[in-house]
Amino acid sequence: MRTPIPLYCLLSGTLLVSLTTATQADENQAQKTKTGTVLVAELAEDESVEDIEQSEPRKAQSTKEAPEPKPSVNNRGQDTPDNPAKKVAPNIDLKEVAPPPTAESQVTTPASSAPASDPETAEKVAEPEAETPPADETTPEPANSLTLLDTEVLPGTSTRLAWSPGIQIAGLSQPTPVLVVNGAHAGPTLCLTGAVHGDELNGIEIIRRAMYDLEPDKLSGRVVGVPIVNLPGFQQASRYLPDRRDLNRHFPGSPDGSLADRIAYSLFENIIRHCDMLVDIHTGSLKRTNLPQLRADMNNAAVAEFTRGFDRMAVVHSTGSPGMLRNAAVDAGITTVTLEAGESHRIQEHQIEAGVNSLNSLMEKQGMISRMFVWGDPEPVYYDSDWIRTEYGGILFSSVELGDRVTQGEVLGYVADPITNAQYPIRSSSDGRIIGMAVDQVVMAGFAAYHIGTEAEVPGE
Numbered sequence: 419m420r421t422p423i424p425l426y427c428l429l430s431g432t433l434l435v436s437l438t439t440a441t442q443a444d445e446n447q448a449q450k451t452k453t454g455t456v457l458v459a460e461l462a463e464d465e466s467v468e469d470i471e472q473s474e475p476r477k478a479q480s481t482k483e484a485p486e487p488k489p490s491v492n493n494r495g496q497d498t499p500d501n502p503a504k505k506v507a508p509n510i511d512l513k514e515v516a517p518p519p520t521a522e523s524q525v526t527t528p529a530s531s532a533p534a535s536d537p538e539t540a541e542k543v544a545e546p547e548a549e550t551p552p553a554d555e556t557t558p559e560p561a562n563s564l565t566l567l568d569t570e571v572l573p574g575t576s577t578r579l580a581w582s583p584g585i586q587i588a589g590l591s592q593p594t595p596v597l598v599v600n601g602a603h604a605g606p607t608l609c610l611t612g613a614v615h616g617d618e619l620n621g622i623e624i625i626r627r628a629m630y631d632l633e634p635d636k637l638s639g640r641v642v643g644v645p646i647v648n649l650p651g652f653q654q655a656s657r658y659l660p661d662r663r664d665l666n667r668h669f670p671g672s673p674d675g676s677l678a679d680r681i682a683y684s685l686f687e688n689i690i691r692h693c694d695m696l697v698d699i700h701t702g703s704l705k706r707t708n709l710p711q712l713r714a715d716m717n718n719a720a721v722a723e724f725t726r727g728f729d730r731m732a733v734v735h736s737t738g739s740p741g742m743l744r745n746a747a748v749d750a751g752i753t754t755v756t757l758e759a760g761e762s763h764r765i766q767e768h769q770i771e772a773g774v775n776s777l778n779s780l781m782e783k784q785g786m787i788s789r790m791f792v793w794g795d796p797e798p799v800y801y802d803s804d805w806i807r808t809e810y811g812g813i814l815f816s817s818v819e820l821g822d823r824v825t826q827g828e829v830l831g832y833v834a835d836p837i838t839n840a841q842y843p844i845r846s847s848s849d850g851r852i853i854g855m856a857v858d859q860v861v862m863a864g865f866a867a868y869h870i871g872t873e874a875e876v877p878g879e
């Protein structure tokens with residue numbers, strides 16, 4: 419067990435003082451690679467590194483059981499109109515306090531939907547068609563309506579809602595799109611979250627493709643997608659919230675805490691608690707890239723079983739760090755994994771395809787969709803993994819590639835000092851596979867450069 423206070427917190431706390439304003443930090447960020455200025459943002463480790471290094475080892479027996487989901491729904495902090503499901507364009511008396519434009523929704527079908535990037539222009543709600551009778555070839559159980567964000571979504575329909583954490587100037591508030599497909603048949607609720615870190619783009623596209631491909635009249639269960647959780651970060655190509663905090667360290671949040679606490683709380687109470695299962699999609703960060711992989715607490719029997727539904731996706735055991743969405747959701751009885759795909763700031767087709775494929779396999783495994791799905795060979799489960807850090811600062815050059823199998827002592831790359839001409843090899847700590855690594859770049863001593871996974875002796879056990 420490591421210290422309960424993550425190192426990044428201490429570093430952040432110290433260094434924040436030296437930054438005059440958050441705004442300046444934002445401006446500086448654009449120049450950081452040119453000037454070499456060390457910012458708080460760069461010192462905070464990403465979940466790719468931290469959740470592994472803080473992880474408890476896997477126990478021999480999986481005895482921990484997931485608690486029952488808590489049904490409570492708290493709409494505190496949620497600004498919504500009184501009757502969003504049935505409203506037509508309102509005739510607003512400007513002397514009255516108008517609801518902020520946060521919770522408009524539009525019922526659509528996936529085939530006719532454009533990407534949910536511009537919710538402000540969404541038209542007022544059209545009432546969905548009357549209850550859709552299920553096709554009765556197999557007489558599946560009909561579904562119920564789903565009420566989310568004060569809006570009723572009828573069975574067999576899909577819609578675009580908006581979530582607003584209520585932290586902005588109300589009149590300027592910008593809602594975050596939430597995509598909902600409520601299947602015609604009863605089943606579990608699967609939630610997908612992307613861009614909790616605003617610069618992690620692959621997940622946004624993974625969610626779009628997975629959701630727009632669904633047919634509500636054939637779906638058993640519900641799929642709720644929040645493609646861009648951290649909308650302010652996304653708009654600034656930043657991993658962080660406007661206050662420089664990492665949202666993924668503040669779940670389940672608090673209604674009266676920091677900005678990050680409040681956003682986390684609002685998301686968790688208004689959306690996450692409605693989920694039975696959650697896939698939180700991330701990428702590597704700080705110029706690191708990952709093989710498509712799940713991060714999952716394999717000590718949790720329900721989570722371990724859940725990972726078997728993801729086709730062609732390596733599984734890395736990780737108990738995670740406090741404040742992560744994954745940890746908070748599991749604590750609330752929601753079966754949750756993190757899906758890591760590729761690098762931040764990039765759209766990577768092969769990573770996106772891998773993510774969409776595994777979500778489709780998951781939905782089929784859960785009985786939500788029925789497709790002619792062809793399963794690939796099972797990927798290994800990595801119960802043990804280590805990040806190897808550089809001992810020297812310099813320019814990192816790798817000799818290995820993502821996915822390579824390596825042996826203990828093998829040279830993975832080297833750090834070259836551009837002034838002294840010294841070259842420092844970096845060696846593998848164990849036999850295993852490169853499941854994550856830094857791209858070639860300038861590094862300082864201590865930078866986590868290679869993530870070596872050691873396969874479980876009994877894969878998928």
Ligand SMILES: [Zn+2]
Pocket residue numbers: 465614615618699700701703
């Ligand atoms: Zn992330």
